[in-house]
Amino acid sequence: MPELVITVARFGFLILLWIFVFTVVGVIRRDLFAGARSSRLVAAPRAVGASTGQAAKPAKVKRGRAAHQLVVTAGQLAGTRITLGEAQITIGRAEDSTLVITDDYASARHARLVPREGQWFVEDLGSTNGTYLDRAKVTGPTPVPLGVPIRIGRTSLELRP
Amino acid sequence: MTAAATPAASPATTGEQPGVRLARSRRNAELSLLLLAMALVAAYGATVEANMLDTVTSDFWMPAAALGIVFIGLHLVIRFLAPFADPALLPAVALLNGLGVGFLRRLDLADAAPAERETLAIFAGIGGRQLAWTLASVILAAGLLALMRDHRSLSRYAYTLGLAGIVLVMIPAVLPRRFSEINGAKLWIRVGGFSIQPGEFAKLALLAFFAYYLVRKREVLSLASRRFLGIDFPRGRDLGPVVVVWLISLMVLVFEKDLGTSLLYFGMFVVTLYIATERVSWLLIGLVLFFGGAYLAYVLGESVGGPFANFYLRAQIWLDPFADPLKDGYQLVQGLLALGTGGLFGAGPGAGQPDLLPEVQNDFIFAGIGEEVGLFGLSALLVVYLLIVERGLRAALAVRDSFGKLLAGGLAFTLGLQVFVIVGGISKLIPLTGQTTPFLSAGGSSLMANWLLIAVLLRVSDGARKPVVGGGRAAARPAGGRPEQLHGALTEVIKP
Numbered sequence: 098m099p100e101l102v103i104t105v106a107r108f109g110f111l112i113l114l115w116i117f118v119f120t121v122v123g124v125i126r127r128d129l130f131a132g133a134r135s136s137r138l139v140a141a142p143r144a145v146g147a148s149t150g151q152a153a154k155p156a157k158v159k160r161g162r163a164a165h166q167l168v169v170t171a172g173q174l175a176g177t178r179i180t181l182g183e184a185q186i187t188i189g190r191a192e193d194s195t196l197v198i199t200d201d202y203a204s205a206r207h208a209r210l211v212p213r214e215g216q217w218f219v220e221d222l223g224s225t226n227g228t229y230l231d232r233a234k235v236t237g238p239t240p241v242p243l244g245v246p247i248r249i250g251r252t253s254l255e256l257r258p
Numbered sequence: 259m260t261a262a263a264t265p266a267a268s269p270a271t272t273g274e275q276p277g278v279r280l281a282r283s284r285r286n287a288e289l290s291l292l293l294l295a296m297a298l299v300a301a302y303g304a305t306v307e308a309n310m311l312d313t314v315t316s317d318f319w320m321p322a323a324a325l326g327i328v329f330i331g332l333h334l335v336i337r338f339l340a341p342f343a344d345p346a347l348l349p350a351v352a353l354l355n356g357l358g359v360g361f362l363r364r365l366d367l368a369d370a371a372p373a374e375r376e377t378l379a380i381f382a383g384i385g386g387r388q389l390a391w392t393l394a395s396v397i398l399a400a401g402l403l404a405l406m407r408d409h410r411s412l413s414r415y416a417y418t419l420g421l422a423g424i425v426l427v428m429i430p431a432v433l434p435r436r437f438s439e440i441n442g443a444k445l446w447i448r449v450g451g452f453s454i455q456p457g458e459f460a461k462l463a464l465l466a467f468f469a470y471y472l473v474r475k476r477e478v479l480s481l482a483s484r485r486f487l488g489i490d491f492p493r494g495r496d497l498g499p500v501v502v503v504w505l506i507s508l509m510v511l512v513f514e515k516d517l518g519t520s521l522l523y524f525g526m527f528v529v530t531l532y533i534a535t536e537r538v539s540w541l542l543i544g545l546v547l548f549f550g551g552a553y554l555a556y557v558l559g560e561s562v563g564g565p566f567a568n569f570y571l572r573a574q575i576w577l578d579p580f581a582d583p584l585k586d587g588y589q590l591v592q593g594l595l596a597l598g599t600g601g602l603f604g605a606g607p608g609a610g611q612p613d614l615l616p617e618v619q620n621d622f623i624f625a626g627i628g629e630e631v632g633l634f635g636l637s638a639l640l641v642v643y644l645l646i647v648e649r650g651l652r653a654a655l656a657v658r659d660s661f662g663k664l665l666a667g668g669l670a671f672t673l674g675l676q677v678f679v680i681v682g683g684i685s686k687l688i689p690l691t692g693q694t695t696p697f698l699s700a701g702g703s704s705l706m707a708n709w710l711l712i713a714v715l716l717r718v719s720d721g722a723r724k725p726v727v728g729g730g731r732a733a734a735r736p737a738g739g740r741p742e743q744l745h746g747a748l749t750e751v752i753k754p
Contacts, residue, residue, distance in 0.1 A: 098308045106305040107606035111631060113298050114638040117353060120294060121346050121645055124287045173476075177658055180725040192410060195726050197659040201477060 163215050164243055164256035172252030173199060181217070181256075186210040188249060189222070202226045202250030210241065217241045217256055226250060284345035285337045291349035292333055296326040299356030302607055306364045309608030311375055320380045321363060321389055325356050328396045335400040339407070340720035344649045347719065350642050351697055351712050355392055355705070357639070358698035360607075361627055362388045368613050384619055384700050391702040398706055399713035409718045413470045413661045420467030426460035427506070427523070431513040444514045445692070457519050458694075458707035461526070461672060462714070468527055469664035472534035476660070503527045504547050517552070517569060518679045518691030524548055525675045530668040533654075569689075576689035589616045593625035593684045604632030619700040621692055625684045640681070643696075646712075647674040653719035666718040669711050 167179040167186060179186065179196065186195040189207040198207075204224040211218050218238040221228040228235040229248040246253040300322035307314045329352045336343050363385030367375055370383070380386055406412060412419075430438040430445050438444045446453045503524065510520040528544030531537075552569075559570025571586065579587035579594065592615050599605065612618045612626035628636045650670025654663045676696055683690035694704035 098312050098314075103305075103308055103606065103609075106301070106308055107609075108603065110298070110301050110305050110607060111603065111635050111638070113301055114631075114635055117291075117294055117298055117349075118638050118641050118645070121291060121350060121642075124284070124291060125346050125645070125649070173660065174658070174663075176655055178656060179658060180723075182725045184726055186726055192659075195658070199473060199476065199660045 164217055164241075164258060166257045167196075167210065168255050168257050169196070170246060170253045170255050172250070174252065181212070183212055185212070187222075188254070189224075196254075198249065198252050200250035200252050203252070207249055208235070208247070210247075211238070219247055224249075283337075283341045285333070285341065288336070288345035288348055289330070289333055291345065292329055292352055293326075295349045295353035295356060296322050296329070298353060299325060299360055302357060302360045303363070305606065306360065306367070306608035309606055310364070310367050313376075315376050317380075321359055321385070322356065324380060324389060325352070325359060325392060328393050332396050332400050335403055336716060339403050340716055342720045342724035343716040344653060344719035344723070346645060347649050347712060347716055350646050350649075351709075354639065354642060354697040357627070358623070358695075358700075359385055359388050359392060361385075361612075361623065361698070362619055362700055364608055365612060365619060365626075367608075387702075388700050388705070391705050394702070395706040395709040399709040402710055402713040403717060406714075406717055409657075409662050409665060409714065409721055410659060412466050412665070412714075413473075416467050416470030419463040420471070423460040423463035423467060424506070426456035426463065427510060429456055431509070445516055445519065455694075455701070455703040457514075458703045459710075461522065462669070462707060462710055464523065465526060465530070465668045465672065466665060468530045469661055469668060472530055472664055473660045476534040504551065513565065516691055517572065517689060518676075518683070518693035521548065521679055521691075522672065522675055522693070526668060526672045529671045529675075530664050533664055533667045534660075572689045572691070576686065579686065589622065590684070590686065590690055592616065593622050594686060596622075596625045596629040597685065600629040600632045600636075602632050603634050604628070604630045606630060620694060621680065621690070621699070622684055623698045623700075624681055624695050627698070640677075643674070643677045647671070649719065650715045653715060653722050656722035657718050658722070662718050662721060666715055666722075669715055673708070673711060 165181055167181055169175050169177040174196070177196070187206065187209045188194055188196045188198060188203075189205050190198060190200070190203050191205040194206070204222075204226070206222045207224040208219060208221050208228040211220060217240070219228065219230060219235055219241050220238040221235045230239055230241060231245050231248075235247075241247060241256055243256050243258060246255055300319045303318045303322055304314050307318050329348065333348060336348065363378075363380075363383070366378060366383030366385045370378055381390060429447060433444075433447065435444065437448050438446050445455055445457055447456055506523065510516060510523065514520075524544065525548075528540060528548075531540045531544075555566050555569050556573050559566035559568075559573075563570075574581070575587050575590055579590040581587060583591045596610070596612070596615055600610070604610070607630050610626070610629035612629060615622045615626055618626040624636070624639075627639070631639075647670045650666055650673065654665075654667035654670065657663055657666060673696055676693055679688065679691060680693040680695050682688040683693070694701050696708045697705065699705075
């Protein structure tokens, strides 16, 4: 084998190794920044989002303003995100809940979030310590605006676009 | 879970409702990364042959192809059974495993008689055995993925697993020496020509148990505390379990003569405890206990000897390997020289002299590879390990239940710690201990256990990333229909 070929192969292998590393990082990067971008959007005051001209009709939530994620903002699961689909989300200590919270102040089946025509409703399931939407206690199914905290025990959740 | 029934959320199935952002499964990214990894393994094989045989045989690609087939098989299993699993895990692990097989095959080539080199069968020698073990391990990992559809089901067997873990750890300690000792460390079960290292599997079982136990106890461990020097310290009686694990790991150190394994178990427990309670004091307590214990063992080894003598010797070699470079310090010195010879870019795959390194196929594989790929290549391998650990921690952050968080966080950390212990050992950062380098070293037990670990991480990351479909009863409801419990809701709608 000519010396040149071996040298090329030797350095080529090392370069290929790093290309692999950077490709993996590239694949991962997207979902690292996907999360960061959406939280930046939420961090802006809610009025900004509303004034960007979507002028959503009251009953219908337009595509750009719909909730896509449920984010836990405080409590032991802080930082957890759930990508919202079209199924309800149950919250509680029970193992089969969608969001299992280990919190002394939460009931086994504490509350749930139900989508209806693009709007999410929070409903208390007869919990001991109650569910709060911002400061108000939730008594019946209540629509949840984006960025307003739902409080369950020591845990806070928010809907985000 | 109904999620299993609708794999790969294609736009057609979930795209009906406006405003639902599709969670992408990224399986195609995984496949292309996997192909790239296999191309790298083939390139490695070709370079090795060019350097060692002065020609590239026509079937240099065979090991890479054999590996590629099983990995693509695992990829297909993931595609159907864990469609939202992390796309970076499988290719990264496949690359390490493939390079490990390639390097072991390179050792076989060096050992083979010159006439036989060009016709070395792919399943011959330690490289071939490693290839066979890889096939078995990947099949086992796929089996675990198929069997465990939800990582939470693991918590049901937590106590069984905990007991099994302790038994597995203890077996080599109580077995007579001739059945369990290899190179001074009693970590093995040797039956006939076959040896397994039960500790590798115990790691996984114990971690599942720790995660379950700590989910149960986290409240008391994180709430009841005394404040001292600005740090919250737990009450004395809550220290019980951590002291028990500490004692067990010290017993491992003393009776199995293995610092690495004992550090691994103890670190695993302390970090899971830290993840569960978010208390820095646990890390401090853990570090103090471990270093105190290790120092005590060192002092005892110097004065009393007996079971501590081995550890004392290892610490001596670590402090000054050149004191006796031809006998006690030989292995470490040769490893350091190999890394030094490799320099920045290495001698080139196949152009080094790994046969001068004792145990190059096991503990010193990183030094052996380092001689040939240099710092430039070694750091790439370390970054690949880092990425695997990062993906595991990421899955832990994203998963929605505490057990999954602790399990994935602990497993990812354990993998990272194991890499640290062995790479730190061969580079003389910490005393050398006989740990395997995950996915690279020859050895079926280690390979199998680590592939099972990856299977669990894949399962947890799938649980973390998949969109919520089917939260119980509502799953069967047609999209857009009204949830029956909300029929009175309209009168209560408050406009945001």
